Amino acid sequence: MLRTWQDVIVKWRLLPDDLTIDPRDALQHTNRGRSALVDGRLDEALAEFEAAASMRPDPLNRVGVGDVFLARGAWRMAEENYRVALLGGGVGALLAQVGLALVQIGKGNAAGAVADLELLVADRPEDQTLRYYLASAWFSAAEQCRSRTADDVLVITSEAQLRICADAATRILALKTGDEELHRGATQLLAEVDAGRRWTWSPEGIAVSLAVLTVALGMITVVAGGLLDNIVLVFIGVTAGAALLYGIVHRFRRQTWYRRATEMAPHIVKQGV
Numbered sequence: 275m276l277r278t279w280q281d282v283i284v285k286w287r288l289l290p291d292d293l294t295i296d297p298r299d300a301l302q303h304t305n306r307g308r309s310a311l312v313d314g315r316l317d318e319a320l321a322e323f324e325a326a327a328s329m330r331p332d333p334l335n336r337v338g339v340g341d342v343f344l345a346r347g348a349w350r351m352a353e354e355n356y357r358v359a360l361l362g363g364g365v366g367a368l369l370a371q372v373g374l375a376l377v378q379i380g381k382g383n384a385a386g387a388v389a390d391l392e393l394l395v396a397d398r399p400e401d402q403t404l405r406y407y408l409a410s411a412w413f414s415a416a417e418q419c420r421s422r423t424a425d426d427v428l429v430i431t432s433e434a435q436l437r438i439c440a441d442a443a444t445r446i447l448a449l450k451t452g453d454e455e456l457h458r459g460a461t462q463l464l465a466e467v468d469a470g471r472r473w474t475w476s477p478e479g480i481a482v483s484l485a486v487l488t489v490a491l492g493m494i495t496v497v498a499g500g501l502l503d504n505i506v507l508v509f510i511g512v513t514a515g516a517a518l519l520y521g522i523v524h525r526f527r528r529q530t531w532y533r534r535a536t537e538m539a540p541h542i543v544k545q546g547v
Contacts, residue, residue: 278455281410282345283312285372287403289334289365300329307338316342333359333366340373344380353377368394372407384414385438395449402451409446409456416442416463421546423538430470431535435546440467470531 286308307322323338340355352373359370371394375387391408398404419438420428430436446460 278410279314279345281376281407282341284403284406285369286312288368288372288401300326300332300335303329304332304335304338307335311338311341311345314345316345331362333362333364333370336362337366337369337373340370344373344376347380349377349381352380372404375407375411379411379414382418384411384418387411388415405449406451406453406456409449409451409453409460412442412445413456413459419547421535421538421542422544423541424543425541427538427541429535429538429542430466430531431538431542431546436467436470436531438547439463443467470529470534472530474530474533 303322303326307319307326310316310319310322320339320342323335323342326332327335327339336355336359340352340359343349343352343355356370356373356377359366360374361367371390375390378384378387378390388408388411391404391411395401395404395408416439417428419435421431421435422428430439443460443464446456447464451457
């Protein structure tokens with residue numbers, strides 16, 4: 275889902291300050307539509323943008339109509355209007371491209387939106403608005419990739435999810451959008467990734483007990499072989515102890531994310547990637 279209402283409306287900042295002014299009534303409808311959209315008066319915004327669109331074929335009006343449908347979660351209708359605006363070219367087409375990326379996020383394909391927005395940012399790397407949308411898309415990708423419990427808790431349950439979350443947090447921080455919420459969310463996500471990569475014993479009690487017992491038996495066998503001057507017994511003690519210790523580490527040593535995923539498995543209602 276879209277991160278905030280801001281995601282719907284902030285793309286209008288992409289309009290240049292010196293955009294050609296149309297003195298006709300259509301422009302008045304467009305301006306009233308934008309004001310209504312920013313204020314969240316969606317019925318009024320839709321009526322104004324449609325009125326403007328009936329007077330002149332400006333792609334910005336189709337973007338406005340698409341934004342209303344986007345805000346209402348009507349992904350198909352939003353996409354149809356953005357694609358019409360895309361054909362008009364110019365700044366309207368740029369807004370439409372951002373709108374189409376938001377539709378992908380709304381439909382659960384934030385990874386696709388990230389790919390498209392990365393291309394836009396590559397063309398206009400200094401554009402703060404585009405960097406904001408890319409960071410927001412990465413944030414959504416990190417949300418959508420993770421598994422989810424019945425009470426809406428996000429849980430990392432695979433290596434792929436851990437990697438995507440790490441990439442998302444790193445990229446968001448690198449984009450330097452100036453958005454405090456995004457920065458805070460990325461910092462917390464990176465801390466979760468770092469904590470998830472730490473190694474732990476699972477189950478801890480059994481693993482530690484077996485490790486101590488294996489080391490003790492290995493040492494006893496080696497000492498006994500030395501006392502008996504039996505090189506074979508020493509070799510058996512060393513190799514068997516090493517093999518058993520490796521087996522214990524392989525069986526019981528897990529990263530923290532895996533341990534938590536196992537604990538939360540009964541509560542997962544939606545699996546991530």
